[in-house]
Amino acid sequence: MxxxxxxxxxxxxxxxxxxxxxxxxxxxxxxxxxxxxxxxxxxxxxxxxxxGKTSLWDVLLQYRLRPQLAVTIIIVIGAFGYWFYNTNYSDDITPDYTAIAGNISDEDIEKYIALNLDTFDDQMLGEYVSLMNGNDYTEESEFDKELEEYILNNIDENLIMEELLL
Amino acid sequence: MNRSETALSISMSISDSDILNKFRAKDTSNEAFNQLVLKYQERLYWHIRRMVIDHDDADDVLQNVFIKVWKSLDRFREEAKLYTWLYQIATNECLTFLKKKKTRYFLPINDVEAELEQSISNSDYYSGDEIQEKLQKALLKLPEKQRLVFNMKYFEEMKYDDMSEILKTSVGALKASYHHAVKKIENYLTEN
Structure with a gap:
């Protein structure tokens, strides 16, 4: 059978x-x-x-990977956008101050300081000068504080003003 | 007899070992592969078509099968029969295709079954009568692997030993699976 x-x-x-x-x-x-x-x-x-004529596109479509392909394209575009933004608009871009300073004359700097003296931050300037001289900048020593306190409590302000005006 | 019929007749008479020997020789490999396609295309097509139902899907899957065969035929070592090896590739491609169909649209099993049923009703390439349509619907109610077993035994009249080699399942398990499939289908045909 x-x-x-x-x-x-x-x-x-x-x-x-x-x-x-x-x-x-x-x-x-x-x-x-x-x-x-x-x-x-x-x-x-x-x-x-x-x-070797088969393109990657043909293979992806042939194997019906359209959704995976779409997700991959979105990820690639997103990654490129992130990279582009960070490269062009990042806050981390630090100007080359040395190169800029090289183009400004001492005369211009003096004029600028004379015009904008009121806007300078004393503390910042102190810090900068200390650093330029290779010293650690300390805001205000205990001695300075005590001295200031002594002057305010024991010295007559009017008397000093009078002496200065004389 | 026209040219393609002649080629088909030659391909059907050529043995698998002759095809493999010709494929290994560089100058006859293309001719050998063409003969392999001619010899097995119809059998593999119907095997795939009964699983994926739609003609265009079956065409896609079958072409993928032949591309895979072409890529790995030189590594085929004749430890298995060429015929069972081809069926193995086709079966795996069918199951992968159906799995992708589910995951691609996040479809539950019942919806895939409904979609395949739709393919039967709407297809230009389906012309079964009422009882045949009922049989197809009963088949779609079976789990995929049981449907495979039923198709291979009932329609393709394959030997259990060959099925065992293709599906990597014991003959006993295949017989039990076929028996259960027949019972389920008979019940469906009687009740509907």
Whole structure:
């Protein structure tokens, strides 16, 4: 008894409804000439692969990776945007003060200081001068504080003003 | 007999080992691969089509199968039969395709089944009668691997030993799976 007959006989006993269906005639159809044109379609794909013509795009679409592709593109664009913003608009950009200072004459600097003296921060200037001289800048020593306190409490302000005016 | 029919007839008569030997020789590899496609395209197409239902999907999957075969045929060592190796690739591609279909649209199993049913009803390439349509709907109710087993035994009349090699499942388990599938389908056909 062949495999085919065996299957058919078994089905008649166990599943008569199923056995009554004509399975030789497939309900699925294919387009005309599909099988005569398929080898050529496959061949052209293998030729492309041989010649390295298949682009990454073809491969991604062929394997139906469209959603993954979209996510990847979004990530790449986002990363590029982040990089571009940080490169061009970052607050970290520090001007080259030495180069700028080289283009300004001493006369210009003096004029600028004379005009804007009131806007200079004494503390900042003190700090800068100390640093330029290689010293650590200390805001105000304990001795200075005590001295200031003594002057305020023990010296007559009017008397000093009078002496200064004389 | 036209040219393509002649080529098909030659390809059907050529043995698998002859195809493999020709493929290994550089100057005849393209011809050998063409013969392999001609020899197996219909069998693999129907195997895939019964699983993915839609013709365009089956066409895509089948072409992918042949591309994979072309890429790895030179590494095929004849420890398995060429025929079972091809079926293994086709089966894996079908299951991968169906899995992607679910994950791509985040579809639950019932919705995939409904979508495949729609493909039957709306397809230009389907012309079954009422009982055949009922059979297809009953098949779609089966789990994918059980559907594979049923298709391979019922439609393709494959031997259990070959099925075991392709699906990497014991013959006993395959027989049990087929038996359960037949029972479920018979119940569906009787009740609906």
């Amino acid at each position: 062949t495999n085919k007959e065996n299957i058919s006989d078994n089905l008649k006993e166990t599943a008569p409804k199923l056995a009554s269906i004509n399975k030789e005639e497939s309900p699925f159809k294919v387009p005309d000439n599909y099988f005569s044109t398929l080898p050529e379609k496959v061949r052209s794909k293998t030729v492309d692969l041989e010649n």
